[in-house]
Amino acid sequence: MAEKKTDHRVRYTKMVIKESLLKLLTERSINKVTVTDICREAGINRNTFYTHYANQFELLSTIENDLYEDIKQVGMSTSNPQTLSYELCKYIKANKTICEVLFSEHGDKELLERILYISHDLTIERWKTELKYFDPQLFESWYTFTAHGSIAIIKKWVSSGLKESPSKIAAFIDKATDSVSKAFYSEEL
Structure with a gap:
């Protein structure tokens, strides 16, 4: 019983x-945040902080990895890329505060890219079954292009306060991605 209390x-x-x-990351970058700043904000002493984390960078990495794993679970629960776009946007909206910070200039520049690459293997499998000829190099070029376009759309949406609905943003991403896909499907590059 005492163990549950400790866990809590x-x-x-x-x-x-x-x-x-x-x-603190809403005010400044991780390089300008100290462990002392975090402890003061949290109302804890430094020993308590160091019991759980080595430094502020490990803490940020833990937060980012937790977010990534949560989103990965969302991604693994669907096999449809359009549904994945919607589920990702819905997750971002539901977790607005953390996403606004982590996807801002103070967050990890590669986090959103890592998140969008969750659907990479799923999309490869879909293309292999739908296309007569699958070119892995062409696919990687297409995926890089559409993933980075999606990142730009999501970052703009987040930085403007997530005013549009997740379904509207996901529909825009899907429409843009489908348009590029049609060019790849219809033309031999």
Whole structure:
């Protein structure tokens, strides 16, 4: 029974530490945030912080990896790329605060790219079954182009306050991706 109490306190402490870093990242970059800043914001001492994390960079990495794993679970639950776009946008909207911070200039520049590459293998399998001739090099070029376009759309959506609905943003991403796909399907490059 005492173990449950400890687990709850540890979870609560980690949550407060994470929320404190996210709050500080709305004001400045990770390079300008110190462990002392995080501890002051969280109302904890440095020993408590170091019990859980080596430094502010490990903490940020933990937050990003948690987000990535959550989104990966969403991605693995669907086999349809259009549904994946919608589920990703819905997740971002539901987790607005953390996504606004992590997808901003203060977050990891490659996090959103890693997230969008979750659907990479799924899309390869779909193309292999739908196309008479599958060219892996052509696919990689297409995927890079559409993934980076999707990243730009999502970043713009997040930075403008997520005003549009997830379904509207996902539909736009899907329409843009489908348009590029049709060019690849209809022409031999």
